[in-house]
Amino acid sequence: MIGKGVRFVKRIYQLRVIGLSIGFFCVAAGFLQNPVGWPLWALLAFHGYLWPHLAYRLALRSKIPYRAERLNLVIDTAFGGFWLIAMQGNLVPGAVILAMLSMDNIAAGGTRLFLRGLVGSVVGALLGLLLLDFRFLPQSDIYTVVACLPMLALYPLALGKSTYDMSKKLAERSREFETVSQRDGLTGLLNRRYWETLLIEEFNICRERKQRSSLLLLDLDHFKNINDTHGHLVGDEVLKNFAQLLRDNLRADDLIGRYGGEEFVVILRDISFSEAETLAARLIEQVRRHRHEHNSLWGCTISAGLVSFHGDMEAHYSWLQRADNAMYRAKDRGRDCLVAEGE
Numbered sequence: 001m002i003g004k005g006v007r008f009v010k011r012i013y014q015l016r017v018i019g020l021s022i023g024f025f026c027v028a029a030g031f032l033q034n035p036v037g038w039p040l041w042a043l044l045a046f047h048g049y050l051w052p053h054l055a056y057r058l059a060l061r062s063k064i065p066y067r068a069e070r071l072n073l074v075i076d077t078a079f080g081g082f083w084l085i086a087m088q089g090n091l092v093p094g095a096v097i098l099a100m101l102s103m104d105n106i107a108a109g110g111t112r113l114f115l116r117g118l119v120g121s122v123v124g125a126l127l128g129l130l131l132l133d134f135r136f137l138p139q140s141d142i143y144t145v146v147a148c149l150p151m152l153a154l155y156p157l158a159l160g161k162s163t164y165d166m167s168k169k170l171a172e173r174s175r176e177f178e179t180v181s182q183r184d185g186l187t188g189l190l191n192r193r194y195w196e197t198l199l200i201e202e203f204n205i206c207r208e209r210k211q212r213s214s215l216l217l218l219d220l221d222h223f224k225n226i227n228d229t230h231g232h233l234v235g236d237e238v239l240k241n242f243a244q245l246l247r248d249n250l251r252a253d254d255l256i257g258r259y260g261g262e263e264f265v266v267i268l269r270d271i272s273f274s275e276a277e278t279l280a281a282r283l284i285e286q287v288r289r290h291r292h293e294h295n296s297l298w299g300c301t302i303s304a305g306l307v308s309f310h311g312d313m314e315a316h317y318s319w320l321q322r323a324d325n326a327m328y329r330a331k332d333r334g335r336d337c338l339v340a341e342g343e
């Protein structure tokens with residue numbers, strides 16, 4: 001049922017319970033001012049206190065609750081038109097009720113639902129004219145005006161609160177979605193697509209502000225052997241452990257991404273070449289130490305290519321290409337080492 005509007009139905013249910021129970025007093029005041037018979041009182045009580053629960057159940061039971069709930073909202077406005085006629089056109093409660101119902105419809109379904117609601121209230125009014133003895137008595141006495149005040153004061157608050165809660169939830173979801181779309185599912189590091197946008201930004205910053213940054217490419221050596229010998233699950237575990245090792249040993253400002261299978265990339269921001277070199281060498285050493293102390297990397301070592309930004313680079317991909325070449329040179333030199341290229 002999720003995705004078919006159940007949450008929408010629940011939200012409207014709460015608003016309807018509040019709105020119609022207070023709205024009851026507006027129409028009741030109109031009925032007291034221009035008396036009506038018991039059937040109209042009974043219908044009013046039904047609308048104020050039973051209909052919200054019935055509408056809720058009907059909507060939830062239908063195949064597409066969202067659509068059923070929109071119909072319920074139109075039925076609400078039809079009741080509104082009917083009450084206007086039943087109150088002999090009593091202006092203040094009539095206007096208050098129709099305004100609140102229109103506000104509901106436009107908040108729940110935009111202009112389209114608002115227009116449908118207008119049609120609904122015209123149909124309700126026509127039904128009233130057909131069934132009831134209508135005399136146009138638009139004046140509202142002071143009691144009727146006072147009876148409308150709670151509706152005027154409270155209902156917009158309830159609707160505003162509900163809209164605020166919903167937009168807050170939406171903003172949270174959108175933040176969550178943004179985070180998920182930027183991360184690699186296995187390691188939680190930045191994914192390649194997002195990391196590349198950060199590389200472009202960093203490249204431009206380095207060029208414009210003459211900032212010193214370095215690009216580090218890391219590749220796990222003979223990783224295929226781990227998959228082949230111990231299976232993919234162990235391979236995944238090694239990738240996760242290596243990602244954690246990167247997080248633990250790099251600075252908070254460094255932008256760590258997973259570039260592909262067992263290939264990782266780091267933008268070391270605002271750092272001198274010698275500092276970057278020390279950091280990268282320390283990382284390789286850490287991985288070596290892991291072999292002996294924890295073995296959480298199942299004996300893996302890493303090959304690394306480090307290239308600091310240089311003004312003659314054409315674009316971000318030239319930087320990446322140079323780091324990639326440096327990393328392959330490290331592989332050629334027998335792996336488990338760093339090839340650094342900078343000032």
Ligand SMILES: Nc1nc2c(ncn2[C@@H]2O[C@H](COP(=O)(O)OP(=O)(O)OP(=O)(O)O)[C@@H](O)[C@H]2O)c(=O)[nH]1
Pocket residue numbers: 186219220221222223224225227231232233234235236239260261262331
């Ligand atoms: N478990 C696991 N394996 C992966 C994942 N992504 C890629 N791989 C594996 O990573 C291996 C990469 O193998 P190669 O490109 O030959 O690299 P290598 O074995 O590390 O060799 P060198 O890089 O030359 O040292 C392949 O077996 C891929 O199937 C992943 O998400 N999980």
